[in-house]
Amino acid sequence: MNKILLILKREYTTRVQKKSFIILTLLMPIILSAILFLPAYFMSMNDEQQHTIAVYDGSSIFLGRLESTNLAAYKFIPKDEYLALKKDIKQSSYYALLIIEPNFLTTNAVQIASGNNIPYDLKSQIQDKIKSIVEKDKMAEVVRQTAIPDLEKKIELTKTHIRLDTIKVGSNGDSQKSSTEIGMVLGYIFGFMIYIFIFLYGTMVMQGVMEEKQSRIVEVIISSVKPFQLMMGKIIGIALVGLTQFALWVILSMAIFGFSKNFYPDHSKKQQIQNIMEQKQDIIQQDSSEAQLDKMQEIIGMTDTVNFPLIIGCFIFFFIGGYLLYSSMFAAVGSAIDAQEDAQQFMLPISLPIILSIMVMMSALKNPEGSMAFWFSMIPFTSPIVMMSRIPFGVPAWQLLLSMALLVITFVGMVWVTARIYRTGILMYGKKPSWREIGKWLTYKS
């Protein structure tokens, strides 16, 4: 036991001190937050650019009614200027030319001509603007004709935004707001993390075993400790490296998230959004923004109701369980081969169930209660990933416990088998063994 501890300590400290570990640990949260924040940041930056657009209004409906926005300043031009401009809009100082034909009210169509590609935002803004003016005019006409007092206000009041709250009812009758979206996102993140960790640290175990075999230190070491102790020391040591990295990622991400939340989007961004919305005075736009804000608030509220201790606890359990199961197989592969090139043939049968798990996970996220999700979250080779993706949706306790128990039983059995392959494999130099030979190693007396 003492010797496993020594081995574990060496495996852990040499890896944690490696430059690659430190760099990856620091860089990952930065990259992650960059992925999350940069698009939002750039979106708020882009709004600043205002283009001047020439408007020829043959219908005379819009004269003076197109106010400048953050994206565009409108300048109305007479017909002769329009005809001249039409020919070489590219050479002119205008960004684009908006053409409203005299028969606009019958066609309901306008054209925009430009030498540039008109950005989507600008296009939809112009579209919305014209639409709202036309609707306003039509409404005014209806109001005038019917002469019902406050009709406009009344119609406005008929517009209703519906919120759909999903409620998760617990077994003891208490209810909690839940969100399928949140479940999916969390399920995806945690399932995928287990996938990455198993591959990343599983292959690290394999590399470590191969390094010992290739450098020929292994015979020196197993004259001091049992091969099983060496294998377990290595596997557990590397698991701790993984957990350390995970913990650091969580802490760093929270720090970065908290830091950037304080200092950047909140005040300035909110103000910006409000400004834009005031400028627009656009019913539909405002409506959808409102819905989006609702959603955001809902999701933020919902994250408080997610059972994070359970999820994190399960994550650590399934990470360790899945990792032990697979890394012991990776260790056996590392012991059986002499060179990296030979790894492929033996890696395949190990990688297949992991990749299958990811595929099943995708469908389990859509239907976490389905029979496919159920069975694959019971099979120990796929359960770490598939079960992890189901947990944010809530999984009955008996299923969780059964899945955990099956995983434990399987990895104990697997460690027994792989340890027997390992202790023979590490001393076999030269030719690449066949599956049959590896099978025979199981029966050797230690």
Place this chain on the structure above:
Amino acid sequence: MVLFSAIDVSKTYASQQALTNVSISVEQGTIFGLLGPNGAGKTTLIRIINQITAPDSGSVYFEGRPLKSTDISQIGYLPEERGLYKKMKVGEQALYLGQLKGLSRHDAMKELKMWFEKFEITPWWDKKVMELSKGMQQKVQFICTVLHKPQLLIFDEPFSGFDPINADLITQEILRLKNEGATIIFSTHNMESVEQLCDHIALIDKSKKILDGPTTQIRENFKTNTFDITYRGSLNVDEAYFAAKYKILSHEQNGHGNKLHVQNLHDGTSQDLIKDLVNQVEIISFNEVIPSMNEVFIKVVKQNI
């Protein structure tokens, strides 16, 4: 006292018999040479002693009782296939290996300092192993093998990779360890060092032990009654009397210090030969030719088909 013994040990790998009823017995405080051609089964026997693998049948004794797992700390093993963690620092690594053998960090550090000073390699302590030459790495490995002061030391080709000066340094260390009471099992293909170091040898070929005994006695047993003589005077070896008794292997006559290499064909003693010679010539030197271990090795292995 016998420190280690193996009795009727057999081991089979999938398709290959590695050891067949091999028995050896190693006296405490001696150097025991374990010889044999490549693939004879030496490494298997050594791994059984180190409990890296277990025999299919037969028994293994340490200090007169069956070998047990805690005896690992009483054995130091320098394998033929040996290496170190390339990216780990020399000192850290030696400490680690010492601790794996059961030393406390403090004791390991104390011993290591002594050894590093003795081998004049203290400046290497913080170097990575990959920065050292092969010979330097071997020195570190030697230290790691003997660090925990084991009762039984097993050296498998300890001199490979050493220049003559360092090989001599290691030889002196091995002899010193023996004088301090350590028992040593020594496996090598270098027969000169066997003659120089081993008190007792066993030769394994094709999984079986085919020769066992004290080194000097084995060489005695392989004597062919051959003698080297230097003499002054003139010797007539063509007489029928002489030819019937002796076989002349070589005869150099250059007037001064003539040399005769001759084999006694019958069971006559060296006395007889001297008597036959002194009548004719003046003998300057007279030596019985004792076969080298190299000759014994080749002869025995070639006969064992």
